[in-house]
Amino acid sequence: MIKLEINGGAREIDADPGTPLLYALRDQLGLNGAKFGCGMGQCGSCTVMIDGEAAFSCLVPLSALQGRRIRTLEGLGAAGKPGAVQRAFIEEQAAQCGYCIPGMIMRAQALLERNPSPSRPEILKYMSPNLCRCGTQMRIVRAIERAARDMKGAK
């Protein structure tokens, strides 16, 4: 059994230690927010947070996660009660097909936790590992700027 801390709770799974976190989340833990895109660390659709940093879950084996804090999209909010970043993405209509968006939201959350007032160039730089094939980038940037304002206003 492998023990993981996910979204503040303890989870146990029976899996090979070499299994990528993404597969365990989706196939065994019912956490489908993170998406499989490339499986090679090149697109960002599988992004989660590990110890507060954005990470590609397709590249991280379960064996590397002992004692580390994992957060997934499901940990930020739910359809009826979205978190600040999720709400900003909805309000800015920052999606076309939506496939990249869970990863974008997780990377944006990591950014705003380390830098609550990022400049537009800082947002573009930090978000650059995550790709959007629909060309929604500018709406995504506006959503992150809105989330930053909202999160500051809520304090």
Ligand code: FES
């Ligand atoms: S699926 Fe992980 S980076 Fe593309």
Ligand code: FES
């Ligand atoms: S909205 Fe389609 S890939 Fe980003």
